[in-house]
Structure formats: structure tokens, C-alpha cells
Amino acid sequence: MAMMDRKKHRSLIERTEQKGTVGWDTLDAAGVSRRSFLGRVGKGSAALAVFGLGSEAAIQGLFGRSTLSSAVAAALEEFRVEGKVDGFIYLNDRPINGELPPHLLHDEVTPFPNMFIRNNGVPPAKDSIDPSRWTLTVSGEAADREVTYSIADLKSKFENVTLQIWIECGGNGRAAFEPSPRGNQWDLGAIGCPEWTGVRLRDVLEDAGYDRDKAVYIGYEAGDAHLSGRPDLDAISRGCPMRKALEDETIIAFAMNGEDIPEQHGYPLRLIVPGFPGSASGKWLQGILIRDREHDGEKMTGYSYRVPAYPVEPGADVPEEDMVILEEMPVKSLITFPETGVRTTVGAGLKVEGKAWDGYGDVEELHVSIDHGATWQKAKLNRPRNRFAWQTWEADIEFPTPGYYQVWAKATNRRGESQPMRVPGWNPRGYGNNRAHHIDVYVEA
Amino acid sequence: MAMMDRKKHRSLIERTEQKGTVGWDTLDAAGVSRRSFLGRVGKGSAALAVFGLGSEAAIQGLFGRSTLSSAVAAALEEFRVEGKVDGFIYLNDRPINGELPPHLLHDEVTPFPNMFIRNNGVPPAKDSIDPSRWTLTVSGEAADREVTYSIADLKSKFENVTLQIWIECGGNGRAAFEPSPRGNQWDLGAIGCPEWTGVRLRDVLEDAGYDRDKAVYIGYEAGDAHLSGRPDLDAISRGCPMRKALEDETIIAFAMNGEDIPEQHGYPLRLIVPGFPGSASGKWLQGILIRDREHDGEKMTGYSYRVPAYPVEPGADVPEEDMVILEEMPVKSLITFPETGVRTTVGAGLKVEGKAWDGYGDVEELHVSIDHGATWQKAKLNRPRNRFAWQTWEADIEFPTPGYYQVWAKATNRRGESQPMRVPGWNPRGYGNNRAHHIDVYVEA
Structure with a gap:
């Protein structure tokens, strides 16, 4: 958070606290x-x-x-x-x-x-928030002026858009890195793809006004409290470069799946920055800073949501100055049906289905293998509902014999990058593991 | 070994022992x-x-x-x-x-x-063998008669052929299976590709005469002694189906790399059955049995050189009757230059070279990756000197940044089967692991 906004932010936190919303x-x-x-x-x-x-x-x-x-x-x-x-x-x-x-x-x-x-901090409790009083303030070095919008302003002033957009934690898959990096040991499931309704960030930024030459980054201000309880500290304040902020699908959402955004997911406003690690999609959104530099808010610097600028050996100590911001998430997929351990018969085969996504918004192909990757079969990959919606896929698999099989799925994006069958490049905080997923299948005669 | 030949074989062992050749x-x-x-x-x-x-x-x-x-x-x-x-x-x-x-x-x-x-047993010491007295006897249920050839007979009577043929132990790569199967914990290097000079097994079988309708398999008799020292036991007696025995490249070799076959590698005669696990290429060859059934010699039955007829879960108990003979080895490759741990610079890049082979005799493509398999670069793959010679390959690799890289190599055969990036199907004795190989490369600015 920029110094200029610290005071305002503090007042928001204090207001929240007075309303008893720091529930935990x-x-x-x-x-x-x-x-x-x-x-x-x-x-x-x-x-x-x-x-x-x-x-x-x-x-x-x-x-x-x-x-x-x-x-x-x-x-x-x-x-x-x-x-x-x-x-x-x-x-x-x-x-x-x-x-x-x-x-x-x-x-x-x-x-x-x-x-x-x-979550990074303590969210404001939903029942303590009066949405008619919640505001979003646009400010920052490259803003023409400070402008404050009510939720009603946002809804009425700008085109409302509904998009299905996946959000994935940057550390999803961290549990598979060796040695173990710090952080939540996410396995495979820090990913989801709800439908978000809101207004384009671009429209709001243009309405508020900003200097095209100066603006390089946006940063968000969020309503969650730092775990320490200290009002002078942000739990998290991240953002994205202007190129991303201005994309069609970068939105300020006020609804998830057609209803109020749930408390844990950012009620009443959430920034949605598609393709980037989920932490770029700030919850409980209160402010947008139009920055004249790379945003330097909490968890934008140091090792947070950063990867080495070059590949490093597992366990390496990487100098802080060599860390760069994690932006587009790598291509990835999951087998979501059936559950691992399923039983079938040789004659019945198996229909497997799943999801695929890529930080650049386009998955080109999805392949499945039942022989550990020696051969691959192309799956039917459906178009996304919109850019940055995950894509559903399905494959009908026949098994030549009874036995134990692993069904592996591997997505390839339009850049020709596919999911590795092994854990990809180790990095100090364990981001971006997009190793292919598999389920176990027991095939009977 | 068939019962009919046990007596003859025993006499050969005894003769060898009298000459003091069971050195160990x-x-x-x-x-x-x-x-x-x-x-x-x-x-x-x-x-x-x-x-x-x-x-x-x-x-x-x-x-x-x-x-x-x-x-x-x-x-x-x-x-x-x-x-x-x-x-x-x-x-x-x-x-x-x-x-x-x-x-x-x-x-x-x-x-x-x-x-x-x-080795499976104790080889006869080379200096105790008089090659002018060494004989090869062709017999068996489907043989027209028992015929004995001296080495001089073989050399003079049949076309002499020189072929470069790789031999790979069926258990090469076993060390990577989990849980660990019994047997030598081979890592990557139970493979080699010398040049062999000899005569075609087919020519010898045709000269000896056999019943085309009855003959289904050949088995070999070898001059090594069982580890127990018991002359009634064979150390190993394997073979191959007639279809394989009759191929152009299946030979009885009397030279390796233009010289006598070394003691440990089968002096003075060795059967070479290309593409099959090395154990099919019997050393210290004394006899060929033309069988009217699948050969049932030592290490042809039970779990030896056999894999489950269907994929099994790691650690599974597989009934003996479900095990089938391991025949063609899977497609595989190695990076043989440079040694893992090499250092280079961004500007210099790296030329990597290696070998590739397949049990069916044809490797179609070789790819290398420096990003754990997310993207692949096609290497230059040279034609083999002859079918079943391994193929050399090379790739010039450029590194976009300094850092630690893994260079992975992956071969694909003409059946479209490629080397998996993970250990393939577990089996009770750990055969056929053809997981892709990589080297570590440290790239400096």
C-alpha cells in the first residue's frame, strides 16, 4: 500500500473493527x-x-x-x-x-x-457489513483524482458483465515440491471456477481518470485485517500490471454465481484478475491504486508470489533481488470424474471427465494416457464459456485387459506448453506446480 | 533344459570342471x-x-x-x-x-x-577353453536329428555376418521401482552395443534340419555352472520363439568387436537375440534346442524374465500363472554426453548426445526438454548401422537464462510409444523400466 493511502485504509479498518467484524x-x-x-x-x-x-x-x-x-x-x-x-x-x-x-x-x-x-488475514464478517455503505475508492500516483464509488454507483454507472472465471492459488500443488517450501501444503484443489458478475475494472479506471503515461500497475486495498490485529498493517495488497488491468475479463465483482459473494470469498466486492495467481484477485475490495510503479503492497515484494528469474536447483537459496512476480499461471488440468480408485470392467471401459485451464486463457489440447505416458489419446476438449473459464473435457477409455491402471490427463496450451509428468521447476515458495494429474482405476474382467 | 539333453549337458559341465574352469x-x-x-x-x-x-x-x-x-x-x-x-x-x-x-x-x-x-552362474574361465574342441549341438523335440558343429564348422559352413547389436538386461532400471523388486538394483547402465560377428541362427537351424510344424521355440544350453556347484542344475537356459530365432539379426556370435568374445561375455560362442532381454542371448553357448513347446529351461518359468499379463498395482502379488515371458524391450534412450553436472554458459549452449534403442528395432524420434517436459525440441536422430544397432542422436541446446537445468531425453518408436517421464508399470521382478533419462546442467551467464 502506498503511503498516501495508508491513512484512509486505516480508517476503513478501524470502522470495520468498531462494527465488530474482526470475528476471529x-x-x-x-x-x-x-x-x-x-x-x-x-x-x-x-x-x-x-x-x-x-x-x-x-x-x-x-x-x-x-x-x-x-x-x-x-x-x-x-x-x-x-x-x-x-x-x-x-x-x-x-x-x-x-x-x-x-x-x-x-x-x-x-x-x-x-x-x-x-485467506491471508481475518475477513470482515458478512453480517457486519452494510453494503449500502461499502465504498470503492480509486486513487494512486497515476490517478487523475481520488474517486469513491458506492456499490450502487458501480452497478448503475458501468456495464454489468457476467463471466465464468477460474481462480487458482499460486501455491496450488506446493505439497509435491521437494524440499518442501514454506506455505500451505496445497495438493491439487486450490482451484475453482465460479461465475462472477461485476463491472470491468477498465471502465472504472477510465471513469475515474488516470495518466496513461504514468500508470504501470494497479494495486488493491482489501478489508481484511492483519493477523496481528495491527491496523497499520495490511494482510495483503497485491495487483497486476496495467496491461492486465485493462483486459476485458478483469472485473470488479459484486456477485458470485448470481448471489452476493460469500463472506470468505470477498463480500461485498472482489477484484478478479483472471489467469494470475488467486492472490491478485483481492477480496473485500475497498480501494484501487493506480500506481506509477510496480505495486509494492503487502505480499507483492520479497518472496511472496514470486519465482526466481531463472531455473534453480531444488532447495537453492535464491537472492531476493532475483525473484520476479508470478503472473500467468501455467497450463493445468484435473480429472474430476470419476474419483480415484474407481472400478470398472474391460467391456464397460470408462468415461473420464475433467477441467483444463491456462493462465493465458486458452487450452488447445487435452490428452489422456493409461500407460504412464508411453502413448496418449486425445480427449474431447470443450470451448470455454468465455476466456478464462476453465474448459471441460471428456474421454472414453477402453482398457485392453483387467488390471490396475493409472489414467493420466495432460493439457497443452496454445503456446505448445504442456503439463509435465514430473514436478516442474522448484522455487523457494513452491509456486506453479502443474504436474499432470492421474486417478487409479481398477479394471475387472 | 529338456530332459533328453540333461545327460549331455552334465557331461559338458563335468568336462569343464575337470579342466578346472569353474574358477570362482x-x-x-x-x-x-x-x-x-x-x-x-x-x-x-x-x-x-x-x-x-x-x-x-x-x-x-x-x-x-x-x-x-x-x-x-x-x-x-x-x-x-x-x-x-x-x-x-x-x-x-x-x-x-x-x-x-x-x-x-x-x-x-x-x-x-x-x-x-x-551373469547368472559361474562362467568357464577363458584360458581353460580350447576353442578347437568347443562344440555347438543342435537337438530338441523338433530337430530332425542331433547335429554337432565345431566353431570352425560354423565359420566355414555359413555366411559370416557382422552386426552391431545392443544387449540390455531385462532388469535395467529396476532400482527405480517402488517397492523394490528382487534382483540386481540396476540403475541405467545395463546396456551396451558392441559389434558381433557370427553366423545366422536361421542358417544353422536350416542346415541341421527341423520340423517346421512342430518347432515353436528355441532354447539354449550354456557352459556356465550353477552357483551351487551342482552339475545337474543349469545356471540359465533361455531362448526365444521361432519367429525371433529366424530373424536376420539373430546370430551365433564368435567375435565381439572383431576379437574373441571376452570371458565374461560368452567366450567362445554366444547366442545373440536382438531386442529381447539380454538373458535371451545365451553366453558360452554349447547347445541349441529346437523345442516343440515354449522352452522351459532355467529362468524361463516362474517369475524370471516374466511380467504380468496385465498392469498391476505396485507391490501386488501376481499369481505365477498370470506371468508372461518378457520379449521385446521397450523404447529407451540415454544421454551419454556430457556427464551429468556439466557447466556451460548461456552463450555457449550445450551439445548433448546420446543413444536410443527399441526392442522392435526402430526408434522414430528423439526429443529433448529443458523445462521438465513442458516443451520438447526434436533432436537429430541418426539411422542405426543395422537393425538393432542403437541409434546415436544429438541436439544443440540453448539456454535462455543462467541457472540450473535438467536436460531430459525421450525416444519414441515407430509404434508411437515413447519413454514415460515416470517409472512405468510396476511388476514383481522389476523389468522394463524405460523412464526418460536426464542430466543436470549448470548454466552461467
């Missing part, structure tokens, strides 16, 4: 340490110790497909985000982070219960 | 247990304990590129096969098994020092 602070005095056991359940043994459970199988079922023991369920109750689907995988509770197993991402348009959550 | 029996009374420490050095810790060495680094250099400590060198001296290149990696000494790191396989025609050794 009141939940538990023990705070972070009490909740820190909540890493990925099923991957480690921390939860095992906490709950005194007897088997890994029980742990693996905790947040997943199996029955939740009532004692465990009670212990976890307070960490659940109301309305999320059974099987939602909580990685962290302060801030709240959670993802989905691939088979729970099968909806063509991701509904709220199946949308991952990646 | 006299070497050390302690035998197997004394030598059993000699697994792959550098991968496990057994040798560490034996030698009391202080660091893994020291161990890793034992058979490799680094300096050998004199104490260790002395301890290992007796296991060395005379003439093998420095860097030859011994996996086992009874029987002798050893492989090469990829950069020592760079010769277009593999010389003796760089040729891997995979």
Missing part, C-alpha cells in the same frame, strides 16, 4: 497456537497425536470421504466454514485455508460449497 | 556370504558398515568418478573384472554383475571395458 479475534483467546495443529490432515501425524486416534485410515477419512468420528467432528466444528461441502480439506484456520479433492471439483461452474478458500 | 569355486571358501556386501555402493549403507567409512560422499565415489581410498581399493581388488573401465559399477560378485554410468556409454560401438556384465 473474539473466537478464541488461545489463538494461533491452539489452532496450529490443523495442518493437512491425513498427510502428517500431528492430528493423530491431538486426537489420539488409532489408525492412519481414520485420519485420512477425517475431512474426506469416510465417516467422521463424533469426537473428532466436535473438535473440528469451530473450524468449519458454514456451507462448505463434506470433504472440504482444511489446511489452516488462521487464516482460513482449505481446498477440495479433485472429484469435488466436478461441477462445470463451481458452487460456493466446493470453492477453495485462501 | 576355488577363489574363496567363504563364498557367497563373504562377498554379499557388494550391493550397489553409494545407494545403501552396507558398504559403509563394512569399510567403516565416514561419509556417504566417500562411498558414492567408491566405484565412480572420485578417488578410491587405498584400503577400499584393496578390499575390492578381487572383485574387479580385468580390463573394465574405471567407473564400472559392481552390483554383485557371485554371480558377477556390473553396469556403467551413462557417460561411460558414449562410444558409438561399446568396447569391452564399457560393456555391462550380467
